[in-house]
Amino acid sequence: MLGIxxxxxxxxxxxxxxKAVALQLDALGAxxxxxxxxxxxxxxxxxxxxxxxxxxxxxxxxxxxxxxGLDNLSPxxxxxxxxxxRSFTLTGIxxxxxxxxxxxxxxxxxxxxxxxxxxxxxxxxGAFRPAAKETLVRQRVIExxxxxxxxxxxxxxxxxxxxxxxxxxxxxxxxxxxxVLPETGTVDDSRIFAHLHAVQELAGKGPVINAIEIVGCCxxxxxxxxxxxxxxxxxxxxxxxxxxxxxxxxxxxxMTQLSQIFLAIIVLVGGASIANYMYxxxxxxxxxxxxxxxxxxxxxxxxxxxxxxxxxxxxxxGIAGYIVGTVLAVTLGPRLAxxxxxxxxxxxxxxxxxxxxxxxxxxxxxxxxxxxxxxCATLQEV
Amino acid sequence: MRFENxxxxxxxxxxxxxxxxxxxxxxxxGDYVAIVGPSGSGKSTLLLMLGGMLSPSSGRVFLxxxxxxxxxxxxxxxxxxxxxxxxxQTFNLVxxxxxxxxxxxxxxxAELSQVKQRERATGLLARVGLGDxxxxxxxxxxxxxxxxxxxxxxxxxxxxxILADEPTGNLDPETSAQILDLLDELNREGRTIxxxxxxxxxxxxxxxxLTLKAGRxxxxxx
Numbered sequence: 001m002l003g004i005x006x007x008x009x010x011x012x013x014x015x016x017x018x019k020a021v022a023l024q025l026d027a028l029g030a031x032x033x034x035x036x037x038x039x040x041x042x043x044x045x046x047x048x049x050x051x052x053x054x055x056x057x058x059x060x061x062x063x064x065x066x067x068x069g070l071d072n073l074s075p076x077x078x079x080x081x082x083x084x085x086r087s088f089t090l091t092g093i094x095x096x097x098x099x100x101x102x103x104x105x106x107x108x109x110x111x112x113x114x115x116x117x118x119x120x121x122x123x124x125x126g127a128f129r130p131a132a133k134e135t136l137v138r139q140r141v142i143e144x145x146x147x148x149x150x151x152x153x154x155x156x157x158x159x160x161x162x163x164x165x166x167x168x169x170x171x172x173x174x175x176x177x178x179x180v181l182p183e184t185g186t187v188d189d190s191r192i193f194a195h196l197h198a199v200q201e202l203a204g205k206g207p208v209i210n211a212i213e214i215v216g217c218c219x220x221x222x223x224x225x226x227x228x229x230x231x232x233x234x235x236x237x238x239x240x241x242x243x244x245x246x247x248x249x250x251x252x253x254x255m256t257q258l259s260q261i262f263l264a265i266i267v268l269v270g271g272a273s274i275a276n277y278m279y280x281x282x283x284x285x286x287x288x289x290x291x292x293x294x295x296x297x298x299x300x301x302x303x304x305x306x307x308x309x310x311x312x313x314x315x316x317x318g319i320a321g322y323i324v325g326t327v328l329a330v331t332l333g334p335r336l337a338x339x340x341x342x343x344x345x346x347x348x349x350x351x352x353x354x355x356x357x358x359x360x361x362x363x364x365x366x367x368x369x370x371x372x373x374x375x376c377a378t379l380q381e382v
Numbered sequence: 383m384r385f386e387n388x389x390x391x392x393x394x395x396x397x398x399x400x401x402x403x404x405x406x407x408x409x410x411x412g413d414y415v416a417i418v419g420p421s422g423s424g425k426s427t428l429l430l431m432l433g434g435m436l437s438p439s440s441g442r443v444f445l446x447x448x449x450x451x452x453x454x455x456x457x458x459x460x461x462x463x464x465x466x467x468x469x470x471q472t473f474n475l476v477x478x479x480x481x482x483x484x485x486x487x488x489x490x491x492a493e494l495s496q497v498k499q500r501e502r503a504t505g506l507l508a509r510v511g512l513g514d515x516x517x518x519x520x521x522x523x524x525x526x527x528x529x530x531x532x533x534x535x536x537x538x539x540x541x542x543x544i545l546a547d548e549p550t551g552n553l554d555p556e557t558s559a560q561i562l563d564l565l566d567e568l569n570r571e572g573r574t575i576x577x578x579x580x581x582x583x584x585x586x587x588x589x590x591x592l593t594l595k596a597g598r599x600x601x602x603x604x
Binding site: 287288290291292293294295296297298299300301374375 | 433435436455456459460462463464466468470474476487488491492535539
């Protein structure tokens with residue numbers, strides 16, 4: 001019962017902490033980057049610009065693939081621009097509505113792929129929503145953006161003294177600023193985001209990009225997502241924001257290992273103590289067993305009697321373990337992991353299953369021994 | 383019931399003890415047999431063998447013409463359920479069950495309905511004079527009452543044969559007499575009774591006495 005309680009509480013806390021970490025990770029933004037071969041992750045984050053590019057068609061290839069765990073593909077092309085003698089970065093991004101259009105046009109609904117809430121943005125069609133500003137920073141994806149619309153970073157807005165709704169001339173085209181992004185303290189603050197195709201046109205570069213940011217699901221990343229993308233795009237380099245992903249994968253792994261260790265302990269210790277108890281019980285009740293046999297009970301009945309007892313013990317242990325474990329998780333979760341833990345009825349089924357199984361297996365030999373007791377020995381020795 | 387050249391030996395502290403030595407005997411239906419003899423002479427062994435609970439080292443035991451130990455253990459359990467009733471010196475009541483429930487055990491094993499089980503068990507307890515003690519646990523009953531519950535339990539499956547191992551061994555003379563009266567009555571109903579006893583008064587109730595000495599049987603009529 002105690003073992004079950006411990007595992008139920010670990011599983012319960014782990015489930016919610018994974019969820020919490022996934023949300024945090026989500027807030028951090030992209031965790032997989034597809035870059036040209038020559039570029040390192042460091043280059044990307046420090047300079048955010050490089051001369052190498054790859055075809056925009058790669059995005060579509062990813063979008064059309066059957067790789068699971070790819071959400072919020074965000075292709076980018078960054079070019080340097082000078083505005084009022086200050087250097088900024090003009091970054092072309094592709095709004096989500098264009099993926100949908102392309103995907104539908106190609107007959108493959110990429111957004112109908114199960115996304116399971118990892119890095120997905122609520123799919124509300126239409127123009128900007130109030131939350132859109134936030135989304136670009138967090139989710140790296142924007143719903144809709146026209147050729148003449150731009151989003152600007154907090155530094156850009158401050159330095160150029162531009163507000164939402166005003167116009168901004170960049171490389172000879174007049175953009176209307178639809179949003180000033182909240183300050184992030186990163187290179188994003190000195191960026192001007194515009195439609196990818198507009199940037200390609202203004203930079204005279206043709207249909208190329210220099211990075212694809214992807215919010216991948218951690219589970220899939222650890223499950224070989226990188227290799228799959230590498231295979232699909234052999235000419236590009238796939239990197240993960242390893243630190244973030246690794247930590248999450250490690251924590252998950254540790255928790256899983258911990259519950260597996262506890263599970264092994266329950267199976268061994270719990271099983272052994274149930275078996276021991278049942279052997280003792282059979283020994284104590286040998287006279288009763290002998291009497292029942294003298295009264296005409298067959299060995300099958302004796303076996304069933306003890307297995308029924310094991311079943312009742314297992315059910316009681318499972319339910320009690322679930323209750324104690326859930327109470328532990330709900331009370332300790334906020335204190336230890338700083339997360340809110342809600343009881344999970346699924347774990348009751350799990351607890352019952354494990355507990356009953358252990359009780360039955362551990363009791364089988366003692367029960368069989370009871371059924372094979374020599375009735376005459378049990379009657380004579382008393 | 384028939385014993386055909388039955389021998390039974392077992393090892394006790396490394397030494398081979400012969401409980402029965404080439405014993406042959408016949409007990410006809412309706413007989414009332416007392417088995418007497420010194421302690422360790424094999425009396426209880428004989429009784430358990432008659433009940434299909436202990437297989438002989440050699441020889442055969444017949445019940446109604448069938449060789450008991452050529453049946454499977456579960457078939458022997460079936461024979462016990464239908465034909466044999468055991469009475470023990472220590473009563474062997476199940477301590478956590480009431481008098482009524484103890485009597486219900488053989489009826490449960492015979493797969494009678496709950497209602498019928500209760501009905502019949504109540505009737506049997508009334509017959510042994512315990513109609514007002516149905517819901518008492520064994521510990522709440524006197525030893526004499528406990529033995530009467532055990533007798534009611536024996537009667538539950540209406541056995542042809544009653545095997546009693548020192549049924550009065552733990553009882554005072556007055557209660558002993560009551561139990562022996564009850565056994566007499568059961569014998570008059572046509573049931574075969576085989577009783578192991580040390581008590582000469584109990585043995586004198588039987589129609590004949592078998593004396594066991596060093597695994598050998600000798601018979602005397604009473």
